[in-house]
Amino acid sequence: MEKAALKKDVISRLRKDILLLEGYKPPLTGNSNAIGLGLIEDAFPNAVFPRGSIHEFLCDQPEHAAASGGFISGLLKSLMKQGGACLWIGLSRTIFPPALKAFGVEPDRIIFIDLKRERDVLWVMEEAIKCEGLAAVIAEIEAVSFTESRRLQLAVEKSRVTGFIVRNDLQKLSSTACAARWKITPLPSEIDNGLPGVGFPKWNVELLKVKNGNPGEWKMEWSDQGFRPSREKALNAPLKQTERKAG
Amino acid sequence: MLLLSRQNEKPDNMKKRFIVVWFRHLTTDWLTLRRPDLQSVPFVIAAPDHGRLMIIATNMLAETQGILPGMVVADAKAIHPEIEVIHAIPGITEKLLKALGEWCIRYTPIISVDLPDGLILDMSGCAHLWGGERGYLKEIVNRLRSKGYDARAAITDTIGTAWAVSRYGRVNPIIEPEQQASALLNLPPEALRLEPLIIERLQKLGFRTIGSFIDMPRSVLRRRFGAAFIQRLDQALGLEEEYRIPIIPIEAYQERLPCLEPVRTATAIEIALQTLLERLCERLQKEGKGIRTAIFRGYRVDGKTVHIDIGTNRPTHNIRHIFKLFELKISSIEPALGIELFILDAPKVEDVSLDQETLWNEERKQLDDLIIAELLDKVAGKVGAHNIRRYLPQEHYWPERSIKQSSSLQEQPATTWRTDRPRPVQLLSYPQRVEVTAPIPDYPPILFRYKNKVHHIKKADGPERIEREWWLEEGEHRDYYTVEDQDGQRYWLFRAGHYSAEQSQWFIHGFFA
Structure with a gap:
């Protein structure tokens, strides 16, 4: 029994060492770095949301794009707490700035860049994530190749800017060098006691891939200026190791 | 001598030097260039005047026949019956001189047109680049002659004397500083740019050269020939300043870099840009100013100019940053056979606020941080500022x-x-029509069809009526509903105008998170 405990201890220590070698630093002080995702954060290495890396969001319908937009805005709230600006780059942007205020983001601190060519989006994205004055950069793009994502990932590792890529063409899905791949889909909202009306935004948050972490699926709600786990009792735990998808 | 003592009193710290170029056959030379068949034919350019055709310009061949400007065409035909007469194009002289002046900008930045047939170049401090005044004059005249223009030029301290020597001088086209008076002595009074009436009077009185009256008392000359005569004389001698309007206005913040050899490579252009930027930014820094817009021009050997321009979000004299903005566009410069002169202009310059330096290292990041402004400059330079x-x-x-x-x-x-009020995360730029089933007035619809998909509405909020601002535009008000379908997807729908079972028009305007 004692031997088994010792083994476990050794393995967890080795895991931490490997993470350190890969550049993931353990959190210094308590919860100050938390992004407000609650349970989901446990899925990440060291249980810290990886800032300074590229996150990829998949959405092929405008409804999903809206859900992803809301979810990203919720993350921006924490990312922009220290001030700074945010760049939102897109080809045919339909984000409506006043709505972002409901997710705790000052819309006047976001700079929108509307472009016509995909090549320009990638160029602006790369230039932007090299700029340390920014809190986050969001790019809406059809597809991104492995090489392109690797370039972006290397750039953010140096500047510690968080990058989000919103991909809207799932036909061209390929493997990327991004730190995480998300899929946010809307769920019916919850209303207490059968009252009329539409409730708080509620999403099915799928973490399809995460580097050195555990992918999973959660139900989240945006209420009271923060992410809350869905109130209904459902599977709110990360997938077991055996069910884990490749990547 | 009285004149010389007065000249010495002149408070002048920088010695001015002017070169006046005279085109003896400006319009005819130009026509010959356009129509090579005219090269061996005597021809004149004529314009109607008081009901007859007057000759206003002749070519060399016609001149040797004794046909001179100012004659009537009929008289010229009497001398030489086969002479070709070409009608004048109005305004061509001005256009030609302006174009020639712009071409001459490679020799000096200050050039003015001297109608009807000359150019005045302020060459102060330029000649050493061509190895002295003789080389400078030779270069200009030879280049113009090789182009096909019969040009003569003279260099002196004053425009008046240079004008006189270029037209009437026979000995030396370069007059040493402060030697105007002696240069003018043997020239005819016409060389002073006088009215024809005054010239006639001078000739009647037997003044064949300027030297015959230059030493006369001023009061006598003024009484006889008027104040304009004295002014012309003083301008020629340098006792009175003469002002000219340059064809290209002088930019307050401009740097020039002539190249000894025409350059063609991107590296050379970058070096030129870097050099110019260093000079300009050093000056701006001393004055506490920064660039808002800048233009980088290259003058090519073939006479064309190429330029790239940049703009910044806030005034800056950061060389590295401005260079990066230009760098994105250097590839668009076509050097062709080579660029021989680079000019960097800063038409818009503003005061640099000092607090931006302190923001640089501040822990808390600001939206108007310098680093972000620089990023946006770069993006604007590549994709256009209107996209930001x-x-x-x-x-x-x-x-x-x-x-x-x-x-x-x-x-x-x-x-x-x-x-x-609830507002959707995604708002369509234009509301799109949807088909709905809305059986009850002022209630949300029970289903709607959007992009061939039926959405059954399970939950709904509303209506939120938004009136159209009638003082801005006319139209129906909108009743907005927030609806959620069977899959939990949330939409923003509205009905235009009041409910009516058949005619109500429904639109989708956005998607909620």
Whole structure:
């Protein structure tokens, strides 16, 4: 029994060492770095949301794009707490700035860049994530190749800017060098006691891939200026190791 | 001598030197260039005047026949019956001189047109680049002659004397500083740019050369020939300043870099840009100013100019940053056979606020941080500034008008962002028609069809009526509903106008998170 405990201890220590070698630093002080995702954060290495890396969001319908937009805005709230600006780059942007205020983001601190060519989006994205004055950069793009994502990932590792890529063409899905791949889909909202009306935004948050972490699926709600786990009792735990998808 | 003592009193710290270029056959030379068949034919250019054709310009061949400007065409035909007469093109002289002046900008930045047949170049401090005044004059005249223009030029301290020597001088086209008076002595009075009436009077009185009256008392000359005569004389001698309007206005912040050999490579262009930027930014830094717009021009050997321009969001004299902005566009410069002169202009310059330096290292990041301004400059240089947008709230309920574009990063919202009403994360730029089933007045529809998909509405909020602002535009009001379908997807629908079972028009305007 004692031997088994010792083994476990050794393995967890080795895991931490490997993470350190890969550049993931353990959190210094308590919860100050938390992004407000609650349970989901446990899925990440060291249980810290990886800032300074590229996150990829998949959405092929405008409804999903809206859900992803809301979810990203919720993350921006924490990312922009220290001030700074945010760049939102897109080809045919339909984000409506006043709505972002409901997710705790000052819309006047976001700079929108509307472009016509995909090549320009990638160029602006790369230039932007090299700029340390920014809190986050969001790019809406059809597809991104492995090489392109690797370039972006290397750039953010140096500047510690968080990058989000919103991909809207799932036909061209390929493997990327991004730190995480998300899929946010809307769920019916919850209303207490059968009252009329539409409730708080509620999403099915799928973490399809995460580097050195555990992918999973959660139900989240945006209420009271923060992410809350869905109130209904459902599977709110990360997938077991055996069910884990490749990547 | 009285004149010389007065000349010495002149408070002048920088010695002015002018070169006046005279085109003896400006329009005819130009025509010969356009029509080579005229090269061996005597021809004149004529314009109607008082009901007859007057010759206004002749070519060399016609001149040797004794045909001179100012004659009537009929008289010229009497001398030489086969002479070709070409009608004058109005305004061509001005155009030609301006184009020639712009070409001459490689020799000096200050050039003015001297109608009807000359150019005045302020060459102060330029000649050493061509190895002295003789080389400078030779270069200009030879280049113009090789182009096909019969040009003569003279260099002196004053425009008046240079004009005189270029037209009437026979000995030396370069007059040493302060030697105008002796240069003028043997020239005819016409060389002083006088009215024909005064010239006639001078000739009647037997003044064949300027030297015969230059030493006369001024009061006598003034009484006889008027104040304009004295002014011309003084201008020629350098006792009175003469002002000219340059064809290209002088930029306050401009740097020039002539190249000994025409350059063609990108590296050379970058070196030129770097050198010019260092000079300009050093000057700007001393004056506490920064560039808002800058133009980098290259003058090519074939007479064309190429240019690239940049703009910045806030005044800057950071060489590295401005160079990076230009660097993106250097590839668009076509050097062709080579560029022989580079000019960097800063037409818009503003005071640099000092606080931007302190913001640089501050822990808390700001929106108007220098680093972000520089990033946006770069993006604007590549994709255009109109593509960069920032929004501020506006006090309108109408969704399309509830935001306005802000022109700068510093502008703060005048009102707060409203959160009391639900607004969709994605707003369609134009509302799209949807088919609905809405059986009950003023209730949300029970289903709608959008993009061939039927959505059954399970939950709904509303209506929120938004009136159209009649003082801005006319039309129906909108009743907005927030609806959620069977899959949990949330939409923003509205009905235009009041409910009526058949005619109600429904639209989808956005998607909620």
